Amino acid sequence: xxxxxxxxVALLAVGLVAFTNHSGGxxxxxxxxxxxxxxxxxxxxxxxxxxxxxxxxxxxGKLQFSVLIKDFEFPKALMQEHFNENYMSSTKYPKSTFSGxxxxxxxxxxxxxxxxxxxxSGNLTMKDVTKEVSTIATFTVTDGVVNAKASFNxxxxxxxxxxxxxxxxxxxxxxxxxxxxxxxxxx
Amino acid sequence: xxxxxxxxIALLVxxxxxxxxxxxxxxxxxxxxxxxxxxxxxxxxxxxFDTDETAALTKYADKVIQVNGSIFQIDLSNDAEPQxxxxxxxNNGFIRCGFKSSETDKVKRLNDNVTLNVKGLCKGFxxxxxxxxxxxxxxxxxxxxxxx
Numbered sequence: 001x002x003x004x005x006x007x008x009v010a011l012l013a014v015g016l017v018a019f020t021n022h023s024g025g026x027x028x029x030x031x032x033x034x035x036x037x038x039x040x041x042x043x044x045x046x047x048x049x050x051x052x053x054x055x056x057x058x059x060x061g062k063l064q065f066s067v068l069i070k071d072f073e074f075p076k077a078l079m080q081e082h083f084n085e086n087y088m089s090s091t092k093y094p095k096s097t098f099s100g101x102x103x104x105x106x107x108x109x110x111x112x113x114x115x116x117x118x119x120x121s122g123n124l125t126m127k128d129v130t131k132e133v134s135t136i137a138t139f140t141v142t143d144g145v146v147n148a149k150a151s152f153n154x155x156x157x158x159x160x161x162x163x164x165x166x167x168x169x170x171x172x173x174x175x176x177x178x179x180x181x182x183x184x185x186x187x
Numbered sequence: 188x189x190x191x192x193x194x195x196i197a198l199l200v201x202x203x204x205x206x207x208x209x210x211x212x213x214x215x216x217x218x219x220x221x222x223x224x225x226x227x228x229x230x231x232x233x234x235x236f237d238t239d240e241t242a243a244l245t246k247y248a249d250k251v252i253q254v255n256g257s258i259f260q261i262d263l264s265n266d267a268e269p270q271x272x273x274x275x276x277x278n279n280g281f282i283r284c285g286f287k288s289s290e291t292d293k294v295k296r297l298n299d300n301v302t303l304n305v306k307g308l309c310k311g312f313x314x315x316x317x318x319x320x321x322x323x324x325x326x327x328x329x330x331x332x333x334x335x
Contacts, residue, residue, distance in 0.1 A: 026320060030272075030283065031265035050268035051285055051327055053313055055320035064318040068327055070248060071285075071310040077215045084249075091244055094311045099318060182264060 025185050027110075027146055028055035032181030034067055036154075038172040045079060045171070047072040054181050061105030063120060065098040065179075087161050088127065096126045098133075108139050108146075110185075115140045120150060126159040137179075144185055151178040216308055218330045221251040223306055229256025229282045233275030236312040236326050247309040253334065254282055257302050261294060269294040271303060275326065283313075283325040286332070293333055307331030 032052030038045040049072045056063040069090040074080040084090040100122015102108070108116040121134035137150035153174045156163060163171050225247065232254055235243040256273035259281060263269050269291045273282040284305050286294055297303065307328030314324035 028320070029264065030323070030325065031262060031268070031270060033265065033267065048267070050265050051270070051283060051313070051325075051329075053321050053323070053325070057320060062320065064315075064320045066313055066315045066318055066321050068311045068313050071327055071329055073215075073329070076211070077213050078211055080215070090311075091248060094240075094244060094248075095313065095315065097315055097318060184264075 024059045026055055026057055026187060027183035028186045029053075029181050029183050032065075032179065034072075035178045035180075036072070037176045037178070039176075040170055040172050043170045045074070047074045047080070047083070049073070052179070052181060054183070055186075056102060056183065058105070058110055061102035061118075063098070063100050063102050063122065065096075067096050069094060069096060069126075087156070087163070093127045096124070098122055098124050100133075102137070102139075108141070110141055110144070110146060113141050113143065124154070126154075127161065129159045131158055146183040147181070148183065149178075149180050151176055153177070216251065216330070218251055218306055218308055218332055223253035224250040226253040227255075229254050229273040229275055232282060233280045233324075233326055237276070237280060237324065240312050240314075244311055248311050250309055251306060252309050252328070253304065253306045254284075254328065255302060255304050256282060258297065258299055261297055261299065263291070263295065271297065271305070271331075272325075273303065273305075275324070279322055280324045281326070283327050284331040285327070285329045287330060290332070297333075304334040305331050306334055 030053050031050060032054045034049045034052050036047055049067055051071055052065060052067045054065040069088050070084055072083065074083065100120060102118050102120055104118035107118060116139045117136055118139065119134060120137045121132065123130045124133045133152050135150050135152040137148050140147040154177055155173050156175060157173065254273065258271060259274045260272040262272055267288055268285045269288065271284045271294060273284065275281045284307055308330050310327040310329050312324065312326055315321055
């Protein structure tokens with residue numbers, strides 16, 4: 001009788017460990033990429049940040065981002081200066097954050113190599129303005145590393161970014177924000 | 188009499204065009220050629236941001252600074268920007284130094300557990316009280332170079 005109890009307890013324990021290994025834990029990176037791209041007939045503007053801090057919780061699907069505005073690098077120094085000083089006031093509002101959810105987390109099998117998609121939605125904060133954004137993200141699992149790619153459009157006017165008339169034609173009202181991050185399992 | 192005026196106007200226009208061209212194409216801050224505005228330890232730099240982010244931003248952001256600290260991690264996870272993480276407070280505080288991809292070989296040759304002298308452009312403090320999954324706090328430097 002005792003043997004059976006021990007066996008059941010052991011099986012339960014193994015099952016529990018296997019379960020937590022596969023579906024739990026925090027996946028994180030400090031070196032994610034965000035690119036934004038503004039296209040108009042007059043000028044294309046692009047900028048990159050390679051130090052994006054982001055993490056998701058594999059059991060709840062909770063997803064967070066934090067990025068420094070000043071760390072976006074533009075091909076031209078003057079554009080970078082205008083972006084920081086005139087449009088983003090990056091000394092006053094140094095960060096942009098996102099807090100949301102991977103809505104279809106249970107469909108992503110982190111223990112199995114493959115490509116999965118899920119809607120992602122949440123709140124994007126820039127210049128002290130918070131708006132809801134949503135998109136479809138692609139998750140590629142390769143031996144425990146999870147690459148996530150997603151993009152969505154942002155209208156600068158929604159975030160209190162005033163664009164003067166003189167340069168109005170050079171800056172799109174639909175700026176494409178693209179994310180590309182490799183998440184590693186932490187704990 | 189008219190000619191000198193015309194010549195003057197022409198020169199003025201040329202000057203304006205030259206100025207506009209120069210500012211449109213002005214280069215990024217060259218970290219190598221810029222003298223460091225401040226030289227301090229990683230621990231003191233982290234402490235400045237952790238104590239008063241606004242004051243530290245005013246003092247250090249957009250400036251070339253030189254930092255000395257012990258290496259916590261050599262992070263080559265992003266091909267576009269090799270990074271070195273210095274210990275900031277012995278716990279969850281760090282200085283994250285980004286290098287141009289052309290510096291990858293130099294960064295690779297660094298050893299863990301040694302102290303590093305680095306010069307770079309300070310970009311601010313990536314930390315967030317509200318985001319519980321992102322509890323680490325990083326002072327961020329970019330376009331870094333190793334000082335031998």
